[in-house]
Amino acid sequence: MTEVSRSASASSALSSEERLLAAIAYGESSTRDLYEEMAALASVMVRQMKARGYSTIDAFTSKDKNFSFVRADGNARYAKLMKATEKDIEKSPPMSDAVKAARNAFSGGVDFSNGAYFWDGAxxxxxxxxxxxxxxxxxxxxxxxxxxxxxxxxxxxxxxxxxxxxxxxxxxxxxxxxxxxxxxxxxxxxxxxxxxxxxxxxxxxxxxxxxxx
Incomplete structure (x- = not known):
């Protein structure tokens, strides 16, 4: 991803839902900071949100707290993106990619998880x-x-x-x-x-x- 396209992906105003989903994808992903991994995680979150009858990621992760733990377990990456200014996000390629991943999931873009409902790390x-x-x-x-x-x-x-x-x-x-x-x-x-x-x-x-x- 070029600097121009990365900047463009995070340049528009960031909604609270986009920030939350981006932070979850960023927090759940590995430190390899791959866009495709964050996009896959974001797609699973949106799929689960819809399947469980929620209209927002905030409502989903507030009620079903066992699905993604990063909101409550002190995950540093999650906290970093949630606290970051939009300028900070634009300057950070990984966080910009996380925002792009969230927007991709919300818009029904490429699903790198191939229809998954669950995931595991190391x-x-x-x-x-x-x-x-x-x-x-x-x-x-x-x-x-x-x-x-x-x-x-x-x-x-x-x-x-x-x-x-x-x-x-x-x-x-x-x-x-x-x-x-x-x-x-x-x-x-x-x-x-x-x-x-x-x-x-x-x-x-x-x-x-x-x-x-």
Whole structure:
């Protein structure tokens, strides 16, 4: 991105929603400061906001505090952008890119997350054995996504339901298969220091889960 285009992306007046989303994307992204990573994070936030029925990022992150922790956990990058003047932002290529990323997400621009609803940073490798997603079952759909060189943890699971059937003139209780799945999360992208995920289609079908919860 050139200095001219970067400056232009952050030159117009910054709304409170754009600043908040930019700060979240900046705070959640790795220190590699890649525009594509911040844009992907911003796209996930907007997708989740809409899916959960919120009209603003502020309302979403104020009510669903467990989705993005940077507003409350003392994240320095988040705080830096929230406190920065617009001139400070224009002078900072990474913060300018964060603003551009927020505007891209709000306008329905390029989604570098490829339809993700969730993400993970380096902790999925450092805390692999105890990571909640790993325990649930993950599947890397493309080697390009595997920026941390982690292994799939999926195992085939079968869900059953108990029904009563007439067998040989007698009513018996039997188990019938409802369906099966091999993982809960499947990767959609690996950008910068972030792996992006969505629920596996088999898991959604079998459990009738919502894609965003």
């Amino acid at each position: 902790d999925i490798k450092s805390n692999y054995k105890h990571h909640a997603k790993v325990k649930s079952g993950i599947h890397i759909t493309d080697p390009v996504h595997n920026i941390y060189g982690i292994s799939d943890s999926g195992k085939t699971k079968i869900l059953y339901k108990t029904v009563k059937k007439k067998v040989g003139g007698q009513v018996k209780t039997v188990r019938e298969e409802v369906g099966r799945y091999s993982w809960v999360y499947e990767s959609t992208a690996g950008v910068g220091g972030t792996i992006f995920w969505r629920y596996g289609r088999d898991w959604v079908t079998v459990t009738r889960a919502k894609e965003y919860r």
